[in-house]
Amino acid sequence: MSNVSAADVATQAAALAGNTQGYWSGVIRKLARDKVAMTCLGIILLLIAAAILAPWLGLADPYRGAIARRLRGICWLDGTLDCAAVSTPWGPHIYWLGGDEQGRDMLARLIHGGRLSLFIGLLPVLNAFVIGSLLGIVAGYRGGTVNTMIMRTIDVFYAFPSVLLAIAISGALGAGILNSIVSLTIVFIPPIARVAESVTTQVRSLDFVDAARASGAGAFTIIRVHVLNNVLGPIFVFATSLISVSMILASGLSFLGLGTKPPEPEWGLMLNTLRTAIYQQPLVAALPGAMIFMVSICFNLLSDGLRSAMDVRT
């Protein structure tokens, strides 16, 4: 390499400099081309932004009800197209998305509800992703006795149906949002750890891991450079598919009085309390469910898009 020209050196320097973020910039570029995934990402980001900014959006007070206006329909869908302001204890108000069983503004409650619902949906899965991946990768990479100890312990948790396990842990810890997050985290660790273990075992048996060991690298370096980038994708895709389950389980816990308590706005809880009004105002009663549906399907489609973007073969 002694007689290369200056131009060669320059291109080589560029190649050297640009190499470190090559893989992830490629993933982002491919994801940006996926219309479905980008739409879903947009919806999720919009909902998260709305939830965070809820107090500053000029919405009605989500806790204040107007008994005279309870179970009001969605004004632009009930045939009358009568979207005029009606009088409430806090002044004239337009119920753009109707009112709930206490006459509270549904739009305000749905947007405020996003704060808790998204939080309870995301945080347990995130916690379980970190802990479950760690357990699964260690079990899969080390194999043998370590694997047996970790995976058999996890199998014990698998013996219980997830809903029952969540209820049991929440019941033992007591009601509250924090406790329901802890219980949901424990519920999601076993499935994530199991996926992580099986993917890691598969990668571990490939020759490039042996080649890396033959290069004299230690277990930590091999996991960091050669195992993580091959296993995190599948685990991440699986974890995002659990977000919807987490939101539904959290709402179930709220319904049983183990999670969020009324009058706190939370989609699962709202769905449960509006259940009785399904014959009077089906559209209003379905709104929290529609939110849960939209968010879960968006997370699933986004995870799908991520998986194909992370696959270097496409």
Next chain:
Amino acid sequence: MSAPSAAAVAAPESSAQTTPPLLSVRGLVKHFPITGGILGRKVGTVQAVDGVDFDIAKGETLGVVGESGCGKSTTARLVMHLIQPDAGDLRVEGRTIGLNLTLRELRRGVQMVFQDSFASLNPRLTIQDSIAFGPKVYGTPEREALARAHDLLEKVGLDPMSFGRRYPHELSGGQRQRVNIARALALQPKLLLLDEAVSALDKSVEAQVLNLLVDLKAQFDLTYMFISHDLNVVQYMSDRVMVMYLGRVAEIGPVEIIYGGARHPYTRALLSAMPSMDPAKRTMEAPLAGDPPNPIDPPSGCRFHTRCPFAEVVCSTRVPDLLRQPETAQHAVACHMADASSGHSRAGSGT
């Protein structure tokens, strides 16, 4: 298991020279346990490698041949310590692993090229990162390691500018195997273990890679242990050839002697199965029938006696030692027929 005296004669060149051989292996053993039942009880062992002795001198190419399952690949992995040997003595330039040679030093001096060119490259790393990984493990700065990767890519005939940042799936099998060779060379090893390195390639590509290996050997002053089941390729590449059968060495010697005047009936049967380019030269000796016996429960005595046309009682009762032949010092055979004192009726007759 071979007696220590047999081990000594298996290494004629070590006594002839004062410098120790590059790699010296004595009594290498690996038995894989087979567990069964819910409690994981041991129900048997696969005697994958059972007392293998050989030396590789600096600068030579030792070819290793044998049927599938005879322990060729396991031997290579044991030398790399990718699998922990059960017993055996491994020396690199006279230094014993675990005694005055660390695992890290061993792996710096000895590198391996695997058969499956795709599985042996991380699909999520660009090929330049794969090659640069080894040097980085040993503390070479990122830039320097990448520069070395580019240099090696050029040496194996791939343009670093157009190939360096590609992923393995974007390369053909031959190109990937070139990358694997470059990766193995990145640590500047003295000995390269080529485990069926060209077996998965088609013939024209195989020839190119073989020529590359010959060039690189001269350029980097390398020593090869060339494992293959392709007898023609081994003949082309090797200085000496080791024939393995069911985890043991059957015969070892210079390539001309093994291919011209092999003494072990297994070697002869193996070579008679080699396709000849000359239609006048027809296969005269009966080729081997059936599969090798199960290594879980290998035959007693000489492991080849179940398939050997010359087997006698002594073959099933006594393990033949790997003995140096009186005619050629470098040639050693593990057969009772080659040992005048064995009691075999054909012993010493030079069949």
